[in-house]
Amino acid sequence: MKTWYKSFIISIVAMFLFLVTLPQNTKAEEDVLNIEADAAILVEAETGKILYQKNIDAVLGIASMTKMMTEYLLLEAIHEGRVKWDQEYTVSEYVYQISQKRDLSNVPLRKDGKYTVRELYEAMAIYSANGATVAIAEIVGGSETNFVKMMNEKAKELGLKDYKFVNATGLNNKDLGGLHPAGSGDNDENVMSARAVATLAYHLYHEFPEILETASIPRKYFREGTDDQIKMDNWNWMLPGLVAAYEGVDGIKTGYTEFAGYCFTGTAERNGMRFITVVMNAKTNGKGTHLSRFEQTRKMLDYAFSNYTVQQLYPKGYTTKKYKTITVKKGKEKEVAIATKQPLSLVIKRGEEKKYKPVVVIEKETLTAPVKKGQKVGYMYVKYEGTDYGYLTKEGEKAAQVDVVTKQAVEKANGFVLAMRAIGELFSDIWHGASNAIKGLF
Structure with missing residues (x-):
């Protein structure tokens, strides 16, 4: 009886300790940087590898970070030749009304005035001008209603999840005076998850890197030297010379509404490494201010630049013990040596080189001659033996791989050699068959 009672008490204590310690460990792992935000994410920009995450799949307000999608669709139209930088736009009544409300837009546009696409783009990217943003939506989509449809379709095309766009600016629809896009509610506002925002920023940076040329401008005058001149100080205060300047920061977009709070998608490059951050x-x-988003972003960037480095994990020409050669049919040689085509270099945590183990995937188990030198037969990636948050995209995951190729060419054998090889294989099969049959008798 005493033995049973003692075992019961030990079981209860063990279960209590398990329940107490498990949530604490999980919480510490998820919020190791103590980022004070509803959601946050830190990503290595070249591959989209997630290095830190907090609540990244919660759907939250994004405010003017919305404009990254507006920028994406404009830059896509520019690249495809559907819109030109020097193309002129005549201000519509709707854009005029929005631009004249100084609590909504900080760059007023003249009624029936003409502005180039580049002027409007700079006002949006640098100063987050909402009137200019709606103008761009009308240029690209014909109307903001149609442009919003394009935004949602593009988000789906890019593989984003957890998003809903209801206007081009990030404002709450209630501020648009009843002129908000058709199909959206009177009080609707754009929402995304931190993962989706980071993924959009990743695509924007990789497909249109020129975005940083404008996003990195600390200040500029709109229509300088004219009666319409307006000084535009970038809302990204982490840029050089501004209030929260941080070395290497050159983008991307801030946002604020009462619903979304203070948000920021940032990016910075130093020592051959670039990171993307999002705070929402x-x-x-406990209090949200203009500086809060930059202070929380600084924590993530400090952590990234202090703890990570670019490291060559495996050199060009690397082979694993399991995969040194691959079989070749009808060739002068029966096999060919294989190795990595390029060195495998990644941004990794300092001192963790040994936690990255090579994994080779062979896509073609057998080749048929003739075989070219450098012919791809598979790829190699590394498996991290630690907490792995994965990648934002499949494309990024592939960027962390290197091709495995043949080291030499293999010519096709002539007919005589192939015939003699076939005869030899025939006699070999007969011999092995007979040998096995004799063994079976005994």
């Missing part, structure tokens, strides 16, 4: 509804000591 950032606070400092």
Whole structure:
């Protein structure tokens, strides 16, 4: 009886300790940087590898970070030749009304005035001008209603999840005076998850890297030297010379509404490494301010640049013990040596080189001669023996791989050699068959 009672008490204590310690460990792992925001994510920009995450799949307000999708669709139209930078736009009544409300837009546009696409783009990217943003939506989509449809379709095409666009600017529809896009509600506002925002930023950076040329401008005058001149200080205060300047920061977009709180999608490059960050509804000591989003972003960037480095894990020409050669049919040689085509270099945590183990995937188990030198037969990636948050996209995951190729060419054998090889294989099969039959008798 005493033995049973003792075992019961030990079981209860063990279960209590398990329940107490498990949530604490999980919480520490998820919020190791103590980022004060509803959601946050840190990503290595070249591959989209997630290095830190907090609540990244929660759907939250994004405010003017919306404009990254507006920028994407404009730059796509520019690249495809559907829109030109020097193309002129005549201000519509709707754009005029939005631009004249100084609590909504900081760059007023003249009624029936003409503005180039580049002027409007700079006002949007640097100063987050909402009137200019709606103008761009009308240029690209014909109307903001149609443009919003394009935004949602593009998000789906890019593989984003957890999003809903209801206007081009990020404003709450209630501020648009009843002129909000058709099909959206009177009080609707754009929402995304931190993962989706980071993925959009990843695509924007990789497909249209020129975005940083404008996003990195700390200040500029709209229509300088004219009666319409307006000084545009970039809302990204982490740029050089601004309030929260941080070395290497050159983008991308801030946002704020009462619903979304203080948000920021940032990017910075130093020492051959670039990172992308997102914070949503950032606070400092429980209170949201203009600086909160930059203070929380600084924590992530400090962590990234202090703890990560570019490291060559495996050299060009690397082979594994399991895969040194691959079989060749009808060739002068029966096999060919294989190795990696390029060195495998990644941004990794300092001192963790040994946690990355090579994994070779062979796509063609057998080749048929003739075989070319450098012919791809598979690829190699590394498996991280630690907490792995994965990648934002499949494309990024592939960027962390290197091709495995043949080291030499293999010519096709002539007919005589192939015939003699076939005869030899025939006699070999007969011999092995007879040998096995004799063994079976005994």
